[in-house]
Amino acid sequence: MADPTGFLKYDREEPKKKSKEERLATWGEVYADVEPGERDEQVRKQASRCMDCGIPFCHSSGSGCPLGNLIPEWNDLVRRGDWAAASDRLHATNNFPEFTGKLCPAPCEAGCVLSVSPLSGGPVAIKRVEQTIADQSWEAGYVQPQVSAVSSGQRVAVVGSGPAGLAAAQQLTRAGHEVTVYERDDRLGGLLRYGIPEFKMEKKVLDRRLAQLRKEGTKFVTGCEVGVDLTVEELREGYDAVVLAVGALRGRDDKTTPGRELSGIHLAMEHLVPANKYVEGDGPSPIDAAGKHVVIIGGGDTGADSYGTATRQGALSVTQLDQYPTPPSTRDDERSPWPTWPYILRTYPAHEEAGERKFAVAVTRFIGDDEGDVRAVELRQVRVVKDPETGQRMVTPVNDEVEELPADLVLLAIGFEGVEHMPLLDGLGLSLTKRGTLSCGSDWQTSSPGVFVCGDAHRGASLVVWAIAEGRSVASAVDAYLTGASDLPAPVHPTALPLAVV
Ligand SMILES: Cc1cc2nc3c(=O)[nH]c(=O)nc-3n(C[C@H](O)[C@H](O)[C@H](O)COP(=O)(O)OP(=O)(O)OC[C@H]3O[C@@H](n4cnc5c(N)ncnc54)[C@H](O)[C@@H]3O)c2cc1C
Numbered sequence: 001m002a003d004p005t006g007f008l009k010y011d012r013e014e015p016k017k018k019s020k021e022e023r024l025a026t027w028g029e030v031y032a033d034v035e036p037g038e039r040d041e042q043v044r045k046q047a048s049r050c051m052d053c054g055i056p057f058c059h060s061s062g063s064g065c066p067l068g069n070l071i072p073e074w075n076d077l078v079r080r081g082d083w084a085a086a087s088d089r090l091h092a093t094n095n096f097p098e099f100t101g102k103l104c105p106a107p108c109e110a111g112c113v114l115s116v117s118p119l120s121g122g123p124v125a126i127k128r129v130e131q132t133i134a135d136q137s138w139e140a141g142y143v144q145p146q147v148s149a150v151s152s153g154q155r156v157a158v159v160g161s162g163p164a165g166l167a168a169a170q171q172l173t174r175a176g177h178e179v180t181v182y183e184r185d186d187r188l189g190g191l192l193r194y195g196i197p198e199f200k201m202e203k204k205v206l207d208r209r210l211a212q213l214r215k216e217g218t219k220f221v222t223g224c225e226v227g228v229d230l231t232v233e234e235l236r237e238g239y240d241a242v243v244l245a246v247g248a249l250r251g252r253d254d255k256t257t258p259g260r261e262l263s264g265i266h267l268a269m270e271h272l273v274p275a276n277k278y279v280e281g282d283g284p285s286p287i288d289a290a291g292k293h294v295v296i297i298g299g300g301d302t303g304a305d306s307y308g309t310a311t312r313q314g315a316l317s318v319t320q321l322d323q324y325p326t327p328p329s330t331r332d333d334e335r336s337p338w339p340t341w342p343y344i345l346r347t348y349p350a351h352e353e354a355g356e357r358k359f360a361v362a363v364t365r366f367i368g369d370d371e372g373d374v375r376a377v378e379l380r381q382v383r384v385v386k387d388p389e390t391g392q393r394m395v396t397p398v399n400d401e402v403e404e405l406p407a408d409l410v411l412l413a414i415g416f417e418g419v420e421h422m423p424l425l426d427g428l429g430l431s432l433t434k435r436g437t438l439s440c441g442s443d444w445q446t447s448s449p450g451v452f453v454c455g456d457a458h459r460g461a462s463l464v465v466w467a468i469a470e471g472r473s474v475a476s477a478v479d480a481y482l483t484g485a486s487d488l489p490a491p492v493h494p495t496a497l498p499l500a501v502v
């Protein structure tokens with residue numbers, strides 16, 4: 001039973017951030033270090049705000065946590081100071097709570113009953129509680145390798161080492177299967193490694209979890225593109241089942257704006273990957289924002305990561321452009337009523353550090369110098385409307401005013417078009433859907449027998465929490481395929497898509 005007066009005594013309290021100067025001096029995470037005793041006391045108060053609602057919208061995958069995290073249960077355990085039991089409850093539904101605790105946009109908090117009215121002090125800071133349970137779990141040694149007592153003798157290949165592939169691999173290894181994860185990059189982690197910057201999640205957090213997977217028996221092969229370095233025949237011969245967790249990394253380009261061919265214009269990932277490699281110690285990035293005016297096109301999360309990265313590289317200025325108008329600062333009940341994911345202005349730590357954002361604008365031309373390098377972008381104020389017949393979005397200028405913005409580096413963060421075209425898919429006889437994803441039946445199996453799919457490759461570019469949820473679910477399906485039945489949990493069904501934002 002929760003504390004019935006907790007939410008009356010305490011307001012929502014989010015973790016403190018480091019000062020701007022401290023943040024920009026290193027690539028480290030933006031949140032301040034708090035002494036564990038003080039941290040735990042603050043979080044126990046926060047957990048005591050949970051009302052243990054009869055219908056906890058926070059933990060339903062429809063409106064809240066895709067993993068079905070047992071939020072009211074662990075909130076109460078934290079309130080009582082029983083961190084070991086809270087760790088068990090959290091790990092029962094989430095393989096990697098230290099990733100979601102740092103990276104999840106927390107749809108659970110949008111579904112918290114305390115977010116219905118602004119007078120209630122704000123939703124429980126669920127993500128912070130999750131993060132603290134995860135931190136406590138590692139500090140106290142509750143996280144140990146769980147080595148399977150049985151061996152099925154069945155071999156599974158997981159292609160791709162992002163959160164979906166890692167979750168599937170951990171579940172299947174623990175169920176007694178012999179699992180090998182293949183990754184074409186030189187390091188493991190997918191977008192956790194080379195997309196998401198260090199200031200959002202330090203890579204030592206990922207490496208610590210990978211060490212646990214290795215001790216449990218999961219094998220890893222890096223620098224191996226399946227379909228090329230390991231042929232489809234070898235894959236088929238060597239494994240009883242295959243999980244495709246290859247992501248949706250085909251970046252959307254801007255092929256129509258005049259001047260796109262100028263040098264200095266890049267997809268955001270062409271900037272983020274080498275920047276992350278630099279932080280890993282691989283030497284300077286070929287695309288560096290130091291001393292440059294940087295313009296980022298696209299108002300989403302990837303754009304915000306390019307923004308924080310460019311600031312840390314020493315950009316002269318950083319401007320992020322969004323073609324949509326500034327969203328409201330509070331939930332618009334007509335457009336996105338509680339407990340759905342609200343359409344509101346999202347300000348990331350990177351935005352507080354430097355630079356500016358411009359809304360309801362679009363680039364109509366990239367302007368170059370005599371050397372063929374971009375030197376400016378031409379901007380117009382625009383309105384985005386849906387064509388009533390085709391349903392397509394149309395971007396139209398609202399007046400004749402033209403603004404020129406200096407730009408020595410332009411980063412296109414305008415989304416992803418789906419799974420990359422790769423020899424592996426041809427070899428398996430798989431084609432992509434109109435959304436650029438790989439489809440599957442209700443058992444997560446593609447049209448190629450024994451080949452399963454999960455994560456962004458199935459869902460389209462999404463979130464870490466969905467990748468873990470799909471990885472857990474596909475593991476259950478593969479286990480049933482190999483053994484006839486499975487006790488592994490399956491938090492989501494393959495048809496649970498697509499959902500806007502979450
Ligand atoms: C810049 C950026 C920031 C983001 N920030 C957040 C965030 O803060 N919070 C959040 O929840 N989500 C965030 N996301 C989204 C999140 O990272 C993804 O939804 C998630 O990583 C998807 O996991 P996945 O395992 O399906 O695929 P990925 O993480 O994309 O991993 C796929 C892996 O498969 C490998 N691969 C592909 N083909 C082959 C092959 N043939 N052989 C071997 N390996 C192969 C790739 O190299 C890659 O490592 C962000 C995304 C980006 C791009």
Ligand code: SF4
Nearest residue numbers: 065100104106108127
């Ligand atoms: S994983 Fe995300 S949605 Fe689930 S409890 Fe954690 S923060 Fe909330």
